[in-house]
Amino acid sequence: MSDNVNFFNDEETDALQELMNIAFGQAAAELAEVIDISVTLSFPKLNIVKVSDLMNHIADDVKYINKCNLVEQRYKGDTGGVAYLIFPHGTEKEFVSMFHMDEEDNDHEVFIDVEREVLSEVGNILIGACISKIFDLLKTNVTYTPPHTMIGHKFENHFLKGCFTGEDYAIMLNTGFSLSEKTIEGYLFLVNCQSSIEPLKKALADLFESYE
Amino acid sequence: MKGYSQILESINIGIVIIDKEFNIVEWNAWMANYSEKREDDVLGENIYKVFPELDRVCFNRGCKSVFSFGNLVFLSSKLHKFLFPFKLSGAYSASFEYMQQSCYLIPIKDENGETTSLMINVHDVTENAILEKHLKELSYVDGLTGVYNRRTFERRLVE
Numbered sequence: 001m002s003d004n005v006n007f008f009n010d011e012e013t014d015a016l017q018e019l020m021n022i023a024f025g026q027a028a029a030e031l032a033e034v035i036d037i038s039v040t041l042s043f044p045k046l047n048i049v050k051v052s053d054l055m056n057h058i059a060d061d062v063k064y065i066n067k068c069n070l071v072e073q074r075y076k077g078d079t080g081g082v083a084y085l086i087f088p089h090g091t092e093k094e095f096v097s098m099f100h101m102d103e104e105d106n107d108h109e110v111f112i113d114v115e116r117e118v119l120s121e122v123g124n125i126l127i128g129a130c131i132s133k134i135f136d137l138l139k140t141n142v143t144y145t146p147p148h149t150m151i152g153h154k155f156e157n158h159f160l161k162g163c164f165t166g167e168d169y170a171i172m173l174n175t176g177f178s179l180s181e182k183t184i185e186g187y188l189f190l191v192n193c194q195s196s197i198e199p200l201k202k203a204l205a206d207l208f209e210s211y212e
Numbered sequence: 213m214k215g216y217s218q219i220l221e222s223i224n225i226g227i228v229i230i231d232k233e234f235n236i237v238e239w240n241a242w243m244a245n246y247s248e249k250r251e252d253d254v255l256g257e258n259i260y261k262v263f264p265e266l267d268r269v270c271f272n273r274g275c276k277s278v279f280s281f282g283n284l285v286f287l288s289s290k291l292h293k294f295l296f297p298f299k300l301s302g303a304y305s306a307s308f309e310y311m312q313q314s315c316y317l318i319p320i321k322d323e324n325g326e327t328t329s330l331m332i333n334v335h336d337v338t339e340n341a342i343l344e345k346h347l348k349e350l351s352y353v354d355g356l357t358g359v360y361n362r363r364t365f366e367r368r369l370v371e
Contacts, residue, residue, distance in 0.1 A: 027281075034276045117291035125273070128283025136282075141325055144284045146316075 020044040023133035071123030077142035079196035087186035120149040138203035226334030285317040312341040
């Protein structure tokens with residue numbers, strides 16, 4: 001874990017990563033059922049980083065950060081944060097052919113941003129699946145705001161403003177994932193604010209206790 | 213509870229609540245007004261029986277997601293136009309045959325956090341859809357001749 005400032009001890013860090021791994025495993029299995037596409041999620045990583053360094057940490061993983069497709073969704077419960085789903089620019093067309101299966105025919109309409117809407121709808125399900133499974137295991141409730149989607153945009157520092165202040169630390173959980181046998185690959189970042197640390201520690205302690 | 217009931221009946225959005233078997237347990241006055249189906253006639257009925265048009269990928273996928281993950285699902289009017297086919301009359305009917313709707317599928321959880329039912333919020337966005345359509349037409353069509361402009365030509369070339 002980089003920038004370790006001992007918010008979590010080793011046992012808690014391992015437990016949180018393992019919990020995410022279980023949660024994402026469950027999410028992937030159920031996502032295959034819901035969206036009818038195979039989903040693979042890599043082993044998640046946990047980092048605690050200064051908010052001012054978040055951009056650099058995201059850029060370490062996402063090489064196409066200057067031009068990407070982004071779905072952003074905020075969630076709030078005992079802990080709160082922002083989820084970012086990041087894909088390479090260009091994958092939006094794959095999304096349309098993979099997920100826009102309704103009988104609706106928008107092809108003749110130049111007036112509709114079909115790609116943005118499909119990305120938003122599918123991104124919402126992917127994010128919801130991963131977050132809900134984590135918080136189910138932690139036995140805490142969470143609610144969501146509607147997703148915001150951008151296509152071919154640069155991921156910028158100001159996206160992180162609003163729910164974090166520069167000197168705060170953020171808990172960054174991230175995983176790489178692929179859809180439909182690597183047709184689309186991307187990253188999911190869950191960035192929780194510093195005030196989430198205590199509720200997370202408590203939820204982990206309750207979880208340990210339930211196994212004792 | 214009386215206050216809650218008044219809010220439900222007077223709010224300017226459609227509210228439908230269905231259980232896990234897709235039976236209707238709540239149908240507010242807004243829905244009764246636009247669907248011309250009274251609450252007493254639809255309560256307890258399967259929603260697919262009342263509106264067979266809902267048997268679409270977007271709605272089925274959204275419901276599965278809400279019951280599996282307990283997340284909020286948004287169904288955009290830009291992509292799906294509407295969930296419930298409410299025929300328009302009057303001035304708006306020149307632009308669209310049916311009311312354009314943005315819909316939310318929202319989980320309703322019990323005290324154990326389990327999603328037991330699903331609330332459908334239906335927002336009438338027809339006016340916005342007409343304005344947006346008009347704005348986009350202005351940006352793609354030449355105002356004088358009415359044919360597609362150079363921007364549309366270049367966009368089609370890229371596609």
